[in-house]
Amino acid sequence: MTATAPLDITMITTPWFALPPGAYGGIEAMCAELVDGLVELGHRVTVIGVGHNGTKGDFIATDDSPAGAQRLGNSGPEVLHAARAARALRSLDSDVIHDHSTVGPLQAGQRQAPTVVTAHGPVTGETGRYYEALSDTVHMVAISHAQQEQTPDIVWSGQVHNALRTAQYPYRDRKGDDVLFLGRIAADKGVHLGIDAARDAGLPLTIAGGCNDPAEQPYIDEELQPRMGDDVRWVGEADRRTKLDLLANARCLLFPIQWEEPFGMVMIEAMACGTPVVALRRGSVPEIVEDGVTGFICDHPAQLVQAIGSVARLDPQACRERVQSHFHTDQMAVAYATLYEQLCRGPTR
Template identity: 85%
Template structure:
């Protein structure tokens, strides 16, 4: 059989949100895009997920309803989803399994097909120790070179940037007079820095995001509530329609991240709308934002306000063009398909040869 023949791919998503998610759900949004991209390449994709199916793949649900953001961090939905997914897998003849769940990869050593795991979160702390413990039973994929560099001892099999359908994002070259923060309302996202920078630049800011983590309440009360004013518009968690309107109309997106974010999806969403990004130099930011072309990358929060004042000279067409060339779904799907093909046709049992030596890095 040809090494370019269609593959039978099983995509295991999380128990938290449907595909695609209605609002919050970065992992699920990426999964939905990847499934559709792979189907369009001619591969057969079976999705094991929850709730409804909004993808082009064949869908098998482990639960009629997603667990939702209120139960994030609860082990119950993860364990139940993994157990039911394992039962479904026994009835499938998969060439490769791409598991985006947390608990599911623990079963990779007992699966007939190779398991790919994308590191959607941090690769330090407990999560990093978990990935190391999985060892050579899985084939790890990093979201960025920055993430990969944080944990070079993990057996990485590849690196593939997240992506979106550029054509699905509204382009607007005439922007409003406000700047935008869009993301979780959390200290590591630097919301307070965004408000301070916008205020110093003399522009109102719209803050949109979820506030579901009780652990962030001291930050909200101590740092954000004192910064409330007429120049700060709070809109809460935005649905897809509202999010797209906010991204397209903003003068720029502020991304003053306070941790080594492996991939900031909101940055490519903004650029797809022709909206530049003003960010701090952390994590994947230098891989996503082209300095002086699609935004400005600052080394210190004190530089953010001046950068905001300079965004008018950036070309919205260049912002959208960068996403189309480097971060479109077709590119992501092709990169993962190449990885799957190598695993399918060149796969040896991972205990006999480390995955990082079987598959070269995908750039």
């Protein structure tokens, strides 16, 4: 239980996937963990979302069917979700509202309770300007120090790492030979670099991920297809059971990102399974991976090959302990609850 009285927290999620998501859905996975963690702390949580409720909180559905990955980027589901969420809020006595949708925070100025917004993705370009414009009416939270430092013009109210429950991830200390890439198939994820590195290291590569953005098709055609061979297995988008099996069995997870990744949930998922991470030094990577202990951080793609060849000397248990001590749901829930309580006591600016 918390030291203060329980709060009435409303969690507005996205219109894309249910909580928790069956496969893809990083924001929804984080929301599900946070809801359960807050309930376990003794708070009352109402989720406004889509589809079914797989959390410990109460639930109000704005739509029986999630929009799904095929409609990502379509404004229709967002606008409808925001309108129905606003109607649902009128029937709730919320102490604080945590809004993970895109359109919903625009209504924060008309809400009686403070609104918290977590920046789940990039904070540059149009998105960054949107968050900057919002940040005088909402309380912005970064998911990494790297993200927070990237856009100092945003008024940040806090920083909280994403998290998971290690007990829900299978641990294996004996690994297979496959190197694993798991994530969105896109140029900024560096999949082509992963193929080159695994091949140069003389090891097979498994690619698990889908592409829902037609704009990435030229990248697939020009960079990935010519690199495919008998040593590369592309299994497509994996469901949760397949994903966990791949993560637990992999020699290492390759994370050769080509952009300032704000967090990278797959890194802590891999480490929770006892699987080290080989990554390029971009974005949040240095905050998550302990270089030489839970993986290797490389400054150049050419260094990935040697790193892959060195992961066998790392201790799988150290990887899991890193997640347990730094990225566990309990810690995330306490950090957000502390922020909510501060906001309910009065302005923080």
